[in-house]
Amino acid sequence: MAVIVRIPTPLRRLSNGEEKVEVPEGSLESIIDSLEQSFSGIKGRLCDDRGELRTFVNIYIDGEDVRFLEGINTQVKSGAEISIVPAVAGGKN
Amino acid sequence: MTYVKSLVCRGCFEEYPIEPLNVCEMCFGPLEITYDYESISKNISRESISAGPFSVWRYDAFLPVSRENAVDIGTGFTPLTKAENLGSRLGLNNLYIKNDSVNPTFSFKDRPVTVTATKALEFGFDVLACVSTGNLMGSVAAHGAKAGMKTIVFFPENLEQSKQVSASIYGPIMVAVDGNYDQVNRLGSELADNRNWAFVNINMRPFYAEGSKTLGYEVAEQLGWKSPDNCIVPAASGELFTKIWKGLKEFSDVGLIEEPHTRMFLAQAAGCSPIVSASKSGDKVVNPVVPETLAKSLAIGNPASGPFALETILETDGGAVATPEEEIVTGIELLAETEGIFTETAGGVVVSSLKKLAESGEIDPDDVTVIFITGNGLKTQEVVTGGVNLVKTGPSFSEFENSIGSKANF
Known part of the structure; x- marks a missing residue:
């Protein structure tokens, strides 16, 4: 089992149209790094120059906003699902 | 004709063509419509506006769609009344009420929706959808009915019964979601990605947001082409608040009014006041909260336009107020008793x-202060019905005299 990442429309041009990708478990930071290896440029869309999540990016792990967890350092286990949602749409548990 | 130029990201200023698109691909920031203000100022005057229809469509030069094909159920140009009684109660000599609770579906939401429904038809959509805290879904359902579009609306299942009824009468598919607004909103955004629906406040949001500017235009026109000194505006996502200010600035930019020195004050209920909290602590971003408030139409814990509302407060030397929950109903009562206007929470x-x-x-x-009353009390009757004070009597004169006692010595 791996971690499933759901790719939102604005990023699908980078993911070659893929809506869902699988990555190995680990910290959110390492997951973003492995997304970057597959889809060059995706990290810059999600994180600012300091590596923090951009203001308008919301990331949820199994529905929980990572800002309420440990942000970019949150550990994500196999089987979890990650959603990337623009802040315009909002959303939290 | 319209004067629209493009969509521009409010975060990083990346430019996009006019499409049903609400999020910047570069930074996920929200997109906003830009206009050719030079042409507007050449072609539009106080006279040309005054000669237009008595609705939001008199301002169509500042909207992303023109009035010719408007899905119009008669929205806008609502009364701006001088509130002498409430003003004297509070010691304010120039208090005005912008009463937007008398729009066709009884809230300001008809403004953004009439614009969005029109644009959605233009884009070729045949389904109009929304996520709603109550007022929006009634407006979407009504405009969908008028436009001959199918409608589907999503809302938190704990919503006031009256708001559910006021939407259901127009025949939409009503989806009651087991969750709060922010969760419903997230579901909506994932659906907008996967269905070819015009979600008015998601993929159509840049067009939707523009409709709210008309509140700013109307107030300025109704004050005799002047901006007020203070505006007090309720905030859920914070979009309305920023758009009233944008409306005043646009009117000034094209020379219809002088430069506004309006102070913008934002109002939330204490049980859901993430923008007020951020404003008080000087933050530039809004930390989400879980809403627990009587004011369900304001119950957005993760406000999409929060950062821009904060900018507007700073830019206008305005402020932010969180009203204690127990003062929501007293506010409703005060307005009803002094001005004869029954508003919602x-x-x-x-x-x-x-x-x-x-x-x-x-x-x-002595400031000219305008309060924005954006929704009708009949849609949140539940919060005040406990207070009905009855005199019970039989139908004869003496029975009445006995029952009324000293209650009506007038």
């Missing part, structure tokens, strides 16, 4: 916030 929040601002001296008694 959001209006109660605004009136109580006004009271606080007046009492603290934040607002000068």
Whole structure:
């Protein structure tokens, strides 16, 4: 089992149209790094120059906003699902 | 004709063509419509606006669609009334009420929706959808009915019964979601990605947001082409608040009014006041909260336009007020007793916030102050029905005299 990442429309041009990708478990930071290896440029869309999540990016792990967890350092286990949602749409548990 | 130029990201200023698109691909920031203001100022005057229809469509030069094909159920140009009684109660000499609770579906939401429904038809959509805290879904369902579009609306299942009924009458698919607004909103955004629906406040959001500017235009025109000194506006996502200010600035930019020195005050209920909290602590971003408030129409814990609302407060030297939950109903009652206007919970929040601002001296008694009453009390009757005070009597004169006692010595 791996971690499933759901790719939102604005990023699908980078993911070659893929809506869902699988990555190995680990910290959110390492997951973003492995997304970057597959889809060059995706990290810059999600994180600012300091590596923090951009203001308008919301990331949820199994529905929980990572800002309420440990942000970019949150550990994500196999089987979890990650959603990337623009802040315009909002959303939290 | 329209004067639209493009969509521009409010975060990084990346430019996009006019499409049903709401998020910047580069930074995920929200997109906003830009216009050719030079052409507007050449072609539009106070006279040309005054000669237009008595609705939001008199301002179509500032909207992303023109009035010719409008999905119009008669929205806008609502009364701006001088509130002598409430004003004297609070020691304010120039208090006005912008009463937007008398729109066709009884809230300001008809403004963004008439614009969005029109644009959605233009884009070729045949389904109009929304996520709603109550007022929006009624407006979407009504405009969908008028436009001959199918409608589907999503809302938190704990919503007031009256709001559910006022939407259901127009025949939409009503989806009651087991979750709060922010969760419903997230579901909506994932659906907008996967269905070819015009979600008015998601993929159509840039067009939707523009409709709210008309509140700013109307107030300026109704004050005799002047901007007020203070505006007090309820906030859920914060979009309305920023758009009233944008409306005033646009009118000034094209020379219809002088440069506005309006102070913008934002009102939320204490049980869901993430923008007020951020404003008080000087933050630039809004930390989400879990909403627990009587004011369900304002119950957005993760406000999409929060950062921009904060900018507007700073830019205008305005402020932010969180009304204690127990003062929401007293605000509703105060407005009804003094001005004969029955507003919903959001209006109660605004009136109580006004009271606080007046009492603290934040607002000068001679300032022209406008409060925005954005929704109708009949849609949140549940919060006040406990207070019905009856005199019960038989139908004869003597029975009445006995029952009424000293209650009606007038």
